[in-house]
Amino acid sequence: MKILMVAIPNHHFFQWVNQLKDSGYEIYWLDANDDGVFSHRIPWVTQIKGWKQKWNYPFRQTVKKKFPKLYKAIQNYNQTSLASSLANSINTIKPDIIHCFEMQLTGFSILPVVEKNKIPFIYSSWGSDVYYYKKRGTTNADVTHFMNRVDVLISDCKRDVKILTNLGFNKKSFVFPGNGGLELNxxxxxxxxxxxxxxxxxxxxxxxxxxxxxxxxxxxxxxxxxxxxxxxxxxxxxxxxxxxxxxxxxxxxxxxxxxxxxxxxxxxxxxxxxxxxxxxxxxxxxxxxxxxxxxxxxxxxxxxxxxxxxxxxxxxxxxxxxxxxxxxxxxxxxxxxxxxxxxxxxxxxxxxxxxxxxxxxxxxxxxxxxxxxxxxxxx
The missing domain is CATH 3.40.50.2000 (Glycogen Phosphorylase B;)
Structure with a gap:
């Protein structure tokens, strides 16, 4: 089984993924931030990095620091979107499952792509992702639209499952800690x-x-x-x-x-x-x-x-x-x-x-x- 995960580099994400190390699954991680740095927290995972900049031109960081307006104008043409990167990854990997971590940071960005296929789609909500969505300028319609594409919901609390159920979500849901579980000495x-x-x-x-x-x-x-x-x-x-x-x-x-x-x-x-x-x-x-x-x-x-x-x-x-x-x-x-x-x-x-x-x-x-x-x- 091939699982394509879309998430920012996050301690809890790395802990979750490491549970699957000896499961027999092929895990791919599309870094939603694309910091370009290979993560040694999950070295066994195929990591999709370096997708954001079409051309990493000389003195890019200097231009970013000293000429922010110019940098922004250049980036409008020089930057690949997360959605485009996901589409390319799907075509290359042909995953059996796509797993998205957080709605605000990744989910909304990749929704136009996952709506074009029927690959089983898992969404993990963390922290304030669901409870605070209105404060972040997201509407009920936005959340409902996103959840209509979700096949499996994983939440870190029962409260958020109830919130999303009240908005019409009626598919599979699970409650697990965001890091998958605790190992304590x-x-x-x-x-x-x-x-x-x-x-x-x-x-x-x-x-x-x-x-x-x-x-x-x-x-x-x-x-x-x-x-x-x-x-x-x-x-x-x-x-x-x-x-x-x-x-x-x-x-x-x-x-x-x-x-x-x-x-x-x-x-x-x-x-x-x-x-x-x-x-x-x-x-x-x-x-x-x-x-x-x-x-x-x-x-x-x-x-x-x-x-x-x-x-x-x-x-x-x-x-x-x-x-x-x-x-x-x-x-x-x-x-x-x-x-x-x-x-x-x-x-x-x-x-x-x-x-x-x-x-x-x-x-x-x-x-x-x-x-x-x-x-x-x-x-």
Missing amino acids: KHKIMPQNDRTLIIFKGYQYDSGEAIQIVKAIEVLPFKLIKDVEFHVYSADKEVEAYIKKSKVFKALSYVIHPRHQRLQNEALLQLMGKSIIHLGNNLSDGMPNSLLEAMGMGAFPIQSNPGGATAEVIQNGVNGFLIENPLDFTAISKLIEIALSDLCLRKKAQDYNIRFIENNYKRATLQPEIIQLYKDTIL
């Missing part, structure tokens, strides 16, 4: 008594609201946090700048892991295994892989709940706390204070969450189901 999970960190995601761009977390920490009783080391990962520049100007954080121990210097997943998991609390706060999201990873590593989760997605895995007050208003840092602060003050709650949550992730999101368990999904698509 239990030896890196520390008891709650020995944990000394608080970790949170630093997204502020688009729908992220990490600055509200920083504000929530600033109003906590200082005696609760004076011995805590804070780690903010995937931190956008606005978040980094805010923390560095904060008078409260000047008196605290903290480490910033900038978004552009991606923290390796293994290192992130190790930090989660040492963290008392993991916080994530967004106006929109799907089922965050980071949340599932933090739960599996025993960090007490405090997470925003856009559209009820997070409530699919967190029972509020039992195995974590739900942030109902991402813009209310005072309420977020109260949740952090309660969690820090209640060791018994955190211990029970840690035991519950480790079992929950093991039973529902273990990669070794989900992998055969995902491999079978592709086989069933062409039956």
